[in-house]
Amino acid sequence: MATPLLFSAFVMNTASHILHGVWRQPDGHQINFNSLDLWVDLAKELEAGLFDAIFFADVTGLYSKYKGSHRKHIEMGLQIPSNDPSVILSALAYNTEHLGLALTSNIMQEHPFNFARKMSTLDHASNGRIAWNIVTNPLTNAAHNFGQDLTPHDERYEWASEYVDVAYKLWEGSWDDGALLQDRKSGISGDYDKIHRINHVGERYSVEGPHLVSPSPQRTPLLFQAGSSEAGMNFAAANAEAQFLVVPRPEIAASVIETTRNLLPKYGRSREDIKFFQGLSFMVGSTEAEAARKSNELDEAIDLPAMMAHLGGGIEELDAYDLDQPLADIKTEGIRSILDWVQASVKGRKATVRDFAIRSGRSGRVTGTPEQIADRLEIWQAAGIDGINVINATIPGSYTEFITHVMPELQKRGLAKREYTPGTLRHKLFGRDTLSDTHPAAAYRGAFR
């Protein structure tokens, strides 16, 4: 029997996360993201469908300008408005029992003392189901919202290393096991000798402590990371328990996974200490033709300039191009292989920027019958992928379809579980509640006695 894959729902507290323009569809209920009902109902549905987690992306500013302004972003709702994901999670926690609750928070947006306290509070409130997607901020406008210039890429990872260090000290080292007594008879709430200041003094932070929150079920939340640069992969190898990939093909995933696993021993960790999640969206039909038709309808619904504005968020040069310009006008070397792939995919004519935008909308889309989709997921699994981060076109529709039509086929093949195992999120993934002893954060256990 196959090993079951893990499944998380990749969402954002906004109406237009990845597939822009689709909020206009009648079943695009994501426009109701201001309401708790949308998210609580989705969380309940995901849990009934045996998803492992709901995973909230986030940014704290606008992507780079498109043709000189943010007009397109605002008109298309390209991640604006967007709401804070962290403060809605307790409503989801209260209404579910097993679903993991993953949130993205960048190291610029909150001081690590406050952040660590927030995450510990949420981990208590959810009985140990919180995950943190560790990111740095890549957006100039977001930096300007926090009174900063954009920090250069590699320097952001040095910053992140200190940030997680502060958090690890608070989560793992400030309170020993057994420090919280709450002994009504003796009247002793906490054991003074087991609660410690951390006295962190570093490049950017000085934090005295102690941590204000008693140890939560997982102590450190489950750690996600998504960096693909050299600095990012090293950061993941040092810190992550789950790595989020969005690569075009299984063989690229296999290569990234191998590279990352090979880096783990350098940080004293085991090759098996990271689970890899690939981002995919699904268009399912009862026949191949029906799936293809629905996929084409989705192509029509996607707003191409908004896709380019979003792509331009990471690759500023793309903002300048019109959709009807030849693709060959784009000279950005960093994406040469993608551009070549786009040109190869349009046979017998010169590709345009429009072709690029269309294909970016199709990126990671798996189209077919439940059987065809299951076949495809077997290939991803064979490449080393442990879990799928399911991208949506509509909420809740994309998840309803996946759960109703694809999950049963996956369960039949053993590619999806039939019931939850009890316990914390980390326990479900790794069989233990707290970080592995080989994780660098474990060095802070008992370090401040």
Add this chain to the structure above:
Amino acid sequence: MATPLLFSAFVMNTASHILHGVWRQPDGHQINFNSLDLWVDLAKELEAGLFDAIFFADVTGLYSKYKGSHRKHIEMGLQIPSNDPSVILSALAYNTEHLGLALTSNIMQEHPFNFARKMSTLDHASNGRIAWNIVTNPLTNAAHNFGQDLTPHDERYEWASEYVDVAYKLWEGSWDDGALLQDRKSGISGDYDKIHRINHVGERYSVEGPHLVSPSPQRTPLLFQAGSSEAGMNFAAANAEAQFLVVPRPEIAASVIETTRNLLPKYGRSREDIKFFQGLSFMVGSTEAEAARKSNELDEAIDLPAMMAHLGGGIEELDAYDLDQPLADIKTEGIRSILDWVQASVKGRKATVRDFAIRSGRSGRVTGTPEQIADRLEIWQAAGIDGINVINATIPGSYTEFITHVMPELQKRGLAKREYTPGTLRHKLFGRDTLSDTHPAAAYRGAFR
């Protein structure tokens, strides 16, 4: 008929908030503060009992040392462990319809851009029931947790003025009314000409904007404040819509209220623009004797050294004294009138520090039959008090008792309402959803066009 008073429940996400030692009692369910159930169940009970709000206090560090260390704080659980209140509110919002949700957040702990986004998200999630208790940080350990020295008192209020200014710009000025369209037909999500950068540049903050969240039902959350110094009263007069007092007698409340109301015109506001809440706890009995007996039992349950450690948080000198020392040893001039009152209250002998601690535990306690308590609240109301912030000994017991025994008598006299009025928290208190036009923040409406 009398005007109904407003009622909020004064709590903290910790086991030992104000009346220390009482968590040891069998009905002190506040030791379960890590669990959402305690808070959701309390919120439902408060709403069934027609309370207007639940009001979370908070600090981000330990109070000043007591006899040279934090041993007493930790052993008695004096606000440690304590959890972040902001991230549990959505669970409360989801399970209630009318109850206001007030949270304390100090200006040091979070950058105003992130904070404003969080509060807007919560105001959406609760359909306009969020209030913010604006505080500065008075604790040295908290400052050290954020890499800072303690900011001098008056300078903290200058800092607070810039902090609220940034938040007001984001809440009131960044998005015009009607900016969010979400028009499926035209495909336009937001009106570019109605969404603005704020470009704030000040002493401590530079914030570009735009605000990432669309206008929430109240835009700016209902604003609470509790300052009693001259700087604090001026800050309240400029900003607060509700002022939280903890004064020993109604006539002192009357004087503070008069002074604050007289300051309002200086800031362009009307004398009626602030509601005043007094903090009181209640010990109710079916006879006066029963109430007195229960009150004495509570005295016995209170941990006096912990009370002194807490008092010492604001007045460091108190840490040095033993409970059996003569009260006359305390020379702190700032509390001379309180010390004199303690001496006067123990007849025929020299008062000790213990007497001071006992009386601090009784501070604001109203003991009696429901009729006697209602009589007392009439006197507070006659002094100008609009609402009562109900301090608890036990959760939920103190609120259960108040709702079961006192509320009916108050309703009979017209001192408590018999049903909620619909709408946002601000609408319930002031008859409008957004800030008054006379509030300084209103000046930012349309200011960034």
